[in-house]
Amino acid sequence: MTLPETELRKTALNSLHRRMGAKMVDFGGWDMPVEYPATGGLIAEHMAVRTGVGVFDVSHMGDITIDSSEPGGALAAVQHISMNDASKLAVGQAHYSALLYPQGTFVDDVIVHRMGDENYLLVINAGTREKDFHWVRDNVKGFKCVAKDVGDNYTQLAIQGPRAAEVMGKLTDANLSVVKNYWFTHGTVCGLRNILIARTGYTGEDGFEIYVPHDPAISEMVWGRVFEAGKEFGILPCGLGARNTLRLESKMALYGHEISDTINVWEACLDRYAKMEKGDFVGSAALVKAKEAGIKRVLVGLEMVDRGIARDGYRVFNEKDHAIGVVTSGSPAPFLKKNIALAYVPPEHSAIGSIVLIEVRTQKLKAHVVPTPFYKRPKK
Amino acid sequence: MAYPANFRYTKEHEWIDVQGDTGTIGITDYAQHELGDVVFVELPKIGTKLTAGKPLGTVESVKAVSEIYSPATGEVTAINDTLADSPEKINTDPHAAAWLVKVKLANPADVSSLMDAAAYQSYVDAKDKEAHA
Numbered sequence: 001m002t003l004p005e006t007e008l009r010k011t012a013l014n015s016l017h018r019r020m021g022a023k024m025v026d027f028g029g030w031d032m033p034v035e036y037p038a039t040g041g042l043i044a045e046h047m048a049v050r051t052g053v054g055v056f057d058v059s060h061m062g063d064i065t066i067d068s069s070e071p072g073g074a075l076a077a078v079q080h081i082s083m084n085d086a087s088k089l090a091v092g093q094a095h096y097s098a099l100l101y102p103q104g105t106f107v108d109d110v111i112v113h114r115m116g117d118e119n120y121l122l123v124i125n126a127g128t129r130e131k132d133f134h135w136v137r138d139n140v141k142g143f144k145c146v147a148k149d150v151g152d153n154y155t156q157l158a159i160q161g162p163r164a165a166e167v168m169g170k171l172t173d174a175n176l177s178v179v180k181n182y183w184f185t186h187g188t189v190c191g192l193r194n195i196l197i198a199r200t201g202y203t204g205e206d207g208f209e210i211y212v213p214h215d216p217a218i219s220e221m222v223w224g225r226v227f228e229a230g231k232e233f234g235i236l237p238c239g240l241g242a243r244n245t246l247r248l249e250s251k252m253a254l255y256g257h258e259i260s261d262t263i264n265v266w267e268a269c270l271d272r273y274a275k276m277e278k279g280d281f282v283g284s285a286a287l288v289k290a291k292e293a294g295i296k297r298v299l300v301g302l303e304m305v306d307r308g309i310a311r312d313g314y315r316v317f318n319e320k321d322h323a324i325g326v327v328t329s330g331s332p333a334p335f336l337k338k339n340i341a342l343a344y345v346p347p348e349h350s351a352i353g354s355i356v357l358i359e360v361r362t363q364k365l366k367a368h369v370v371p372t373p374f375y376k377r378p379k380k
Numbered sequence: 381m382a383y384p385a386n387f388r389y390t391k392e393h394e395w396i397d398v399q400g401d402t403g404t405i406g407i408t409d410y411a412q413h414e415l416g417d418v419v420f421v422e423l424p425k426i427g428t429k430l431t432a433g434k435p436l437g438t439v440e441s442v443k444a445v446s447e448i449y450s451p452a453t454g455e456v457t458a459i460n461d462t463l464a465d466s467p468e469k470i471n472t473d474p475h476a477a478a479w480l481v482k483v484k485l486a487n488p489a490d491v492s493s494l495m496d497a498a499a500y501q502s503y504v505d506a507k508d509k510e511a512h513a
Contacts, residue, residue: 023416034443035416042442043417241416241443307464309420309440332419332442361438361445 011059012155012219020237028127030060033239045242046334049203050375053161053230054238055223058202058209062129062151064136068118073144078120081139081282082112083265085275089114094182094200096273098265099135100283104290106259106268108132111200113184118145121196123156123209125255139282155219159226160207160246162377163233168208170229172197181206190225192218202243204250205377248340249333251301251373257312257328258299258342266295267344297325297344301372302356304339306365310358316343317357317364324349327358333374340374341367381409384475388451388491389500395475396451398491403452403483407439409474410504416441418470421463423480428456430483432490437480439470448480452491458482 008031018024022033035042048054068074078086084097091114099107108128113121124132133149140147159167168176174187174197184198192212201207212222227235244254253259258268265274265287276284304310310330318324330341341358349356352371357364387395393411397404412418420440430436430450439446459481463469469478485491495503 037413037416041416245442307420308422309445311445332440334442 009060011057012214012216013057013059013223015216016220016223017057017237022237022239025240027060027240028125030126032060033057033237035239035241036237039236042239042241042245043334045236045238046245048234048236049161049205049238049242049246050335051162052234053159053163053167054236054242055226055230056158056160056238056243057155057223058158058243059155059214059219060126061156062124062126062132062149063154063156063211064122064124064133065115065148065150066120066122066136066140066145067148068143068145070144071118074118074120077140077143077145077147078112078122079278079281080143081136082110082122083274083281083283084112085278086112086114086120087278091116092183092185094184094198096182098259098270098273099132100265100281100287101261102283102286104264104283104286105261106255106263106265107135107261108255109253109259111198113196113198123200128255153214154211155214155222156209156211157222157226158201158203158207158209159230160201160203160205160238161233162206163230164205164207167226167230167233167235168197168210171225176208190222192222202252203246204252204373204375205246242334244329245331245334248329248331248342249335249373249375251342254329263344264290266290267297267299269299295347298347298350299328299342300345300350300354300369301374302327302330302341302343302358302367303370303374304341304358304365304367305355306367308358308360308363308365309339310341310343310360310365310367314341315359316345317359318349319355319357321357321364324356330358336374338374340370342372345369381475383408383497383500385497387475387497388494389497389503390449390451390494391503392449393504394449394451396491396494397479398485398488401485401488402457403454403485403488403491404479405436405451405481405483406479407448407470407474408500408504410507411439411446412471412474415439415446415471416443418467421467421470421480423459423461423463424456426456426459430454430456430481439467450483451494452483452485453487454483454485456481457484 025034094113189195316325325345
């Protein structure tokens with residue numbers, strides 16, 4: 001007997017991606033576009049985001065709301081589960097943070113949005129949606145708040161690139177010039193009222209993420225209007241392939257690679273997002289202990305010196321040919337035109353300029369430690 | 381892109397063009413389309429002995445490493461070193477300018493057991509149908 005395959009989950013735009021001839025891939029149980037060959041493919045998509053504008057369907061990502069009817073109820077819950085200091089968020093502001101296990105390792109990374117005085121939105125990874133929601137619900141039990149999983153309610157589009165603001169400007173009546181990086185607003189988008197427009201993204205470029213109703217007809221309408229608005233800037237549909245190369249150039253973590261349930265905040269070099277001074281949160285005690293015990297490995301950026309490409313999972317050796325670590329993410333960088341990687345190595349190998357060897361199939365190829373992020377967008 | 385009538389083809393999407401006892405080897409248009417933009421090619425050294433069905437090198441796109449399997453047994457006599465600086469040729473001209481290696485064939489007659497152009501075309505048509513089912 002052949003067992004039925006678990007069906008992949010689909011976003012509201014799945015049929016549209018397939019009509020566009022997208023190459024599809026299983027990402028965390030979702031049937032997602034990895035690239036669109038008909039309009040140029042991965043490298044063209046990556047370059048469109050760096051030089052013009054691109055649009056991604058990121059509806060597979062999850063959304064958890066934490067609301068309270070009691071003053072301070074939601075904030076207390078968020079402060080308990082999220083390592084960054086949510087008390088610093090104004091209404092309309094968001095920040096990068098993480099949810100940690102008691103041992104100081106990652107449940108997931110997250111963007112926390114303060115929607116209202118007692119209302120927060122956590123945007124989380126696709127592959128960890130169910131796990132994250134159960135963990136959040138369990139960990140806010142002692143607090144006067146309600147946690148809801150609202151991921152299925154939204155189609156989320158990311159419009160990213162130096163021309164993204166011009167594209168968004170054509171689609172909404174909201175005043176975007178006052179929405180700074182990592183802030184958000186609500187406005188009418190393509191005739192839809194009260195749409196969340198956040199100046200966030202995972203590409204290292206300026207850009208917006210919008211959350212529209214999940215209905216396929218509405219979602220396709222919005223996608224079509226985004227394209228019309230972006231035509232003059234050479235807008236391209238962008239898949240998960242370009243999403244990965246863009247975030248890698250910008251040294252942004254990917255769950256399961258740079259962060260996971262066996263890696264702690266110090267190792268991942270995400271210190272500046274863990275506000276230890278705010279008071280206890282889940283994982284804070286373990287983080288204090290871990291710092292006292294000494295950090296055994298750190299995340300570094302590598303650039304290949306020898307001809308070759310370092311990829312996820314390749315082993316890292318020192319010049320004496322001893323295994324010292326592993327590549328968490330590695331790929332050609334389409335904009336930088338170099339082969340780059342992120343890897344965990346012992347602190348003594350983390351100085352800029354340190355030479356390491358990467359095991360690429362039967363060879364050991366030289367790479368050196370470089371400053372990160374590999375790419376930073378030009379200041380306007 | 382049409383598949384040249386005088387080539388032979390493998391199930392792993394390599395082609396071989398036999399002239400006398402020399403075989404020129406490359407990957408097919410179907411293979412390059414599946415791969416996407418090629419960014420890196422690793423070829424064997426001249427003098428390397430290849431065995432039919434065994435890997436001879438790799439072709440890499442941004443996302444993936446793809447092994448190339450030798451269609452025939454023989455010794456490498458030439459490699460296309462223009463691919464080091466211009467790997468994208470594999471995407472634009474997979475059946476001609478982007479040949480990978482030339483091989484002195486141990487037994488040229490063995491190649492006739494591989495698919496001809498018509499059989500290969502049917503083979504990839506079936507694969508495309510399967511992919512879009």
